[in-house]
Amino acid sequence: MSRDRYTINPITEEESYRDFVNTITEDGKRNWIYPKKPSGKYYNYRTILSWFLLGFLFAGPFITINGNPLILLNVLERKFVLFGLVFWPQDFYLFFLAMLTIVVFVVLFTAIWGRLFCGWVCPQTIFMEMLFRKIEYWIEGDFQQQRKLNEKPLDRDKFVKKSTKHVLFFALSFLIANTFLAYVIGVEELQAIVTAPPTEHLTGFIAIMIFTTVFYGVFSRFREQVCLVACPYGRFQSVLVDNDSLAVTYDFARGEGRAKVKERVKEGDLVTNIPKKADAGVSSYGDCIDCELCVKVCPTGIDIRNGIQLECINCTACMDACDDVMRRIGKPEKLITHTSYNAVVEGTKASFFTPRIVAYLGVFSLLLGLFTYLLLTRPEVNTVILREPGLLYNELPDNRFSNFYNARFFNKTFNEMDVELRLLQPAGGEIQFLGAMEPIAGQNQIERRLMVFLPGGALTGNQTPVEFGIYRNGELIQTVRSQFIGPEPSRIRTN
Ligand code: SF4
Ligand code: SF4
Structure with a gap:
């Protein structure tokens, strides 16, 4: 992250925290x-x-x-x-x-x-x-x-x-x-x-x-x-994240000029009478009494007063701890609060409607809209018909040919559904299921084997395109294409 982005407390310019990881000791062991x-x-x-x-x-x-x-x-x-x-x-x-x-x-x-x-x-x-x-x-x-x-x-x-x-x-x-x-x-x-x-x-x-x-x-x-x-x-x-992102943030403008209670009392400054800071000069105290309770409650062991850090999981435990301290010393809460860096600098309420957020929002809305549309319009039934692998055609004595197929019907509705399979192309063909074609339970699938018979005259070569129609209540709801394997064209009788 670049130096101009908020990773340090800009008033103390404290950066030594970058030199170590709180969970690792100097000799490399787990802290x-x-x-x-x-x-x-x-x-x-x-x-x-x-x-x-x-x-x-x-x-x-x-x-x-x-x-x-x-x-x-x-x-x-x-x-x-x-x-x-x-x-x-x-x-x-x-x-x-x-x-x-x-x-x-x-x-x-x-x-x-x-x-x-x-x-x-x-x-x-x-x-x-x-x-x-x-x-x-x-x-x-x-x-x-x-x-x-x-x-x-x-x-x-x-x-x-x-x-x-x-x-x-x-x-x-x-x-x-x-x-x-x-x-x-x-x-x-x-x-x-x-x-x-x-x-x-x-x-x-x-x-x-x-x-x-x-x-x-x-x-x-x-x-x-x-x-x-x-x-x-x-x-x-x-x-x-950038300087407009909301995050658990220490209000350095209000808190800096931090000093422990002992020190303030020694200097004649009553804790409950800490002068309200307009700016963070060195001549007066800020609201932070350097009690380090915000550090002690932190489950990742960081000091949020140094600025936004990668280790901060925004658990807000330090906000609770500091609010409690502020109440006890008679100061307003939210010295550590959920706001943006720019809001702290400008002393305003955080606003996150930046052009970048509007752009993200646009992309998100588009994707969500597309997903919803595709989900709502996805077909009620999805059928996959594939020729049985490894099997060739059968030639019947009446100049007809047959192929084995495997059909899978997916019912995407929540209700039980009856579907019917018809051969649309080529004309003159016939379908025979091996076993009964039962209703498909809602959100479920069934698999059936079937044979397709075509007259020799309907074949266009050793691969003939076939088209199936899936009907529900007599209405065509899906068409599926496949191939029908036959003999070499020279071996086909056309009558
Ligand atoms: S809990 Fe509040 S007052 Fe105490 S050190 Fe943290 S920021 Fe300062
Ligand atoms: S206590 Fe939670 S919110 Fe506060 S600095 Fe630690 S991880 Fe971040």
Whole structure:
């Protein structure tokens, strides 16, 4: 990110924070972060939102719409269901368009609200901060107690606390692994794996244990490193945000001239009587009392007073901490707030309707409109008819020829449907199904084998184009072309 973009506090011009990573010690080891237990208005909102999202995530595999799962991303069988709508392999263009629309939405969202998604909606943060971290606070206490526990030699108390925590972490990871797998293979398949002995579903059992171990490793050890080094979305931040993007921002214009309470009192400045700063000169104090509570609550270990940093996941814990401090010293809240750099500089309300946002909004609206149109107008039935591979033609005594075909009918509606297949071209041909042609259940498919008979006179060579018509209630709803294999033209009798 270039120097003219807001990455430092422009008043202190402090840049030494760039020389180290908070989570790595000078000798290259992991610097374990012990964030203080957050509390406050925004934390309460996040808690409510996260319970709602967790409820949705864990209940999701069991919710069905017209017999289909709410969401199924079965990559192995190439079956995708979004909100009960089945996307077959033939609908890949729609799926691709849906993904593209989501990517543009993420770009738009990030350009406006920065990394808010990371702190408030991302499953990694929600699991970490709202489940695993809470278990840790519950068993080991707040950050000072956790640090002491880790530093003291192993005794009975430490053993009990640590083993209880890790057993709970592993159990929770197992539950999360099962839930994610249910979104991939479906809840019935998962039930079959979980309820049968592991030897009967060895692959499924191994997959669950691998997922569980990965989740356990992430939430017990890797933690904030996912957001700092592994998450690709985090890496995009520096190109997506600009000085108009909303982000958790320290109001340096108001806060700088920071000084600790002790220092202020020594200088005869009552804490509750700190002069309101019009500018951030050195002669008077700013509102920041340098208590570092905003740093202590930060789960990624940064000091937001240095400016927007890649590590900030916009969790707003520092906003809660600072608001509490401001209330206690009789100053207005929002010294750290959700605003843009330009709004802080200009002392105005943040406005994100910049030409760039309008352009993103235009592209997003176009894609969304196109996706909605294609989704609503996609045919009710999709039929694929292919000649049986490896088989040639049959010659019958009455100068007729036959080919085997395989037909797949996909019913994309939610209702059971009867369809009829007719041969449109060439004239004089006939279709015979091997087995009955049954109704197709809603959002489902059936596969049938059939034979097509053509008189010798209808053949145009060893490859004759044929055209099928798919009818519903007597109305033609789709046509499908294929080829009919016959003998060399010299061997065909025309009568
Ligand atoms: S919590 Fe507020 S007052 Fe305390 S150091 Fe951070 S910005 Fe300054
Ligand atoms: S700086 Fe504030 S918002 Fe950003 S990660 Fe730290 S506590 Fe969360």
